[in-house]
Amino acid sequence: NRSDIHYFGAGPAPLPTTVLENAAHVLLNYKDKGLGLCEISHRSPEANEILDNTKKALITLLDIPDDYEVLFLQSGGTGGFSSTVYNLVSIWVEKKRAQIAAEVGDDDDAKVLERLRKVVDDELKLDYLVTGSWSLKASQEATRLVGAKHVNVAVDARKLNNGKFGHIPAEHEWSLTPRTSGGGPAFVYFCDNETVGGVEFPAFPHSLEGDDAPLVCADMSSNFISRKVDVRKYAVIFGGAQKNIGNTGIAIVILRKSLLPPTSKTASPDLLRALNLPVGPIVFDYATVAKNNSLYNTLPIFDVWVAGQVMEALVDKYGARRIAGQEEVSNEKARLIYEALDKYSHLYRVVPDKVVRSRMNICFRVHGGDPEKEKAFLAGAEKRGLLGLKGHRDVGGIRASNYNAVSLEGAKLLVSYLEEYAKSA
Numbered sequence: 039n040r041s042d043i044h045y046f047g048a049g050p051a052p053l054p055t056t057v058l059e060n061a062a063h064v065l066l067n068y069k070d071k072g073l074g075l076c077e078i079s080h081r082s083p084e085a086n087e088i089l090d091n092t093k094k095a096l097i098t099l100l101d102i103p104d105d106y107e108v109l110f111l112q113s114g115g116t117g118g119f120s121s122t123v124y125n126l127v128s129i130w131v132e133k134k135r136a137q138i139a140a141e142v143g144d145d146d147d148a149k150v151l152e153r154l155r156k157v158v159d160d161e162l163k164l165d166y167l168v169t170g171s172w173s174l175k176a177s178q179e180a181t182r183l184v185g186a187k188h189v190n191v192a193v194d195a196r197k198l199n200n201g202k203f204g205h206i207p208a209e210h211e212w213s214l215t216p217r218t219s220g221g222g223p224a225f226v227y228f229c230d231n232e233t234v235g236g237v238e239f240p241a242f243p244h245s246l247e248g249d250d251a252p253l254v255c256a257d258m259s260s261n262f263i264s265r266k267v268d269v270r271k272y273a274v275i276f277g278g279a280q281k282n283i284g285n286t287g288i289a290i291v292i293l294r295k296s297l298l299p300p301t302s303k304t305a306s307p308d309l310l311r312a313l314n315l316p317v318g319p320i321v322f323d324y325a326t327v328a329k330n331n332s333l334y335n336t337l338p339i340f341d342v343w344v345a346g347q348v349m350e351a352l353v354d355k356y357g358a359r360r361i362a363g364q365e366e367v368s369n370e371k372a373r374l375i376y377e378a379l380d381k382y383s384h385l386y387r388v389v390p391d392k393v394v395r396s397r398m399n400i401c402f403r404v405h406g407g408d409p410e411k412e413k414a415f416l417a418g419a420e421k422r423g424l425l426g427l428k429g430h431r432d433v434g435g436i437r438a439s440n441y442n443a444v445s446l447e448g449a450k451l452l453v454s455y456l457e458e459y460a461k462s463a
């Protein structure tokens with residue numbers, strides 16, 4: 039029975055029971071129309087209302103300023119690895135083209151192209167902070183799309199850490215593309231919370247701030263709406279919905295409006311081809327998606343509805359405190375669990391460094407990682423209805439994902455089990 043278990047899976051993750059109960063109803067009959075939500079047109083007034091309400095709830099929770107746009111895409115978190123590159127490289131190229139054209143004259147296409155080729159060759163750099171397997175995958179996708187010479191891995195957290203993820207090097211050790219040479223990187227990319235290794239940025243990096251700050255892109259798939267975010271510091275925030283926000287099927291992008299027309303334009307497909315740079319699929323094109331209010335193609339409105347229900351419930355629950363209310367609960371659950379792990383440190387070993395421990399994905403080993411004993415630990419947890427605790431295959435051990443729908447009560451039951459197991463071990 040659902041009420042007998044607590045699920046700590048890393049994603050897809052638990053959803054509030056009331057949302058699922060209402061979902062079962064709307065799947066059959068939405069607002070007494072006799073039609074279910076998966077059957078109605080994505081262009082119907084009902085669908086538009088759902089889209090608006092979901093957007094509004096996110097804007098309220100994260101206090102998203104007016105000069106930001108919210109987009110819904112269908113490409114999961116992974117789609118964000120590609121769409122950030124397609125869009126921001128294209129915008130960077132167009133900006134450089136316009137600058138060169140202003141210098142040499144718009145009518146001399148051949149000369150513009152020649153100069154632009156050299157600028158792309160010498161100056162196009164995408165900076166990646168690789169702090170875990172998801173930012174690593176994002177950097178690999180960038181390399182696949184634009185080639186290794188344009189990708190600057192400014193940090194590889196495995197270096198100086200025995201080849202393993204689990205810490206974030208101090209900022210003075212990062213080798214960001216200097217902002218002076220050619221205007222700096224096209225963007226800097228990081229993953230705010232690494233789901234597999236349990237590493238979370240404690241705060242926004244200082245070196246990405248300032249008047250001449252680069253465009254910053256962040257993957258928040260696994261810590262979306264779990265803490266306050268100063269949205270203005272980012273050019274692009276994206277994430278799949280299936281952890282804190284809703285079910286699998288949609289990804290959310292929060293985008294600085296100045297990256298859209300008329301302020302920013304993308305390079306023409308012909309120009310990108312001439313420069314050997316990739317032309318992205320139209321469904322990834324931010325300008326196209328934004329212009330069409332995320333309805334350029336058929337959006338899964340049911341998934342948008344689920345996300346809206348989850349977020350509206352948080353808005354209702356925390357009122358004016360918005361996401362700060364949820365942040366407090368998330369922090370408290372994580373604090374309780376880490377406290378128990380630290381209390382029995384002879385038995386439990388938290389995988390990442392203390393200062394970068396994720397509040398969302400709590401990764402630890404039991405008995406020094408003895409596989410049989412860890413199996414027994416997991417079996418004991420399952421007996422108590424504590425499910426989904428098996429660590430990712432790359433890290434092993436245990437991972438307790440502490441997303442928003444995990445209740446304080448669930449976290450406390452896990453803590454009791456940690457205590458009980460430690461005393462009997």
Ligand code: PMP
Nearest residue numbers: 114115116172233257259260278
């Ligand atoms: N980024 C992060 C931080 C993730 O945790 C995940 C999925 N676990 C992804 C990206 C990829 O998301 P998707 O499977 O939706 O493509």
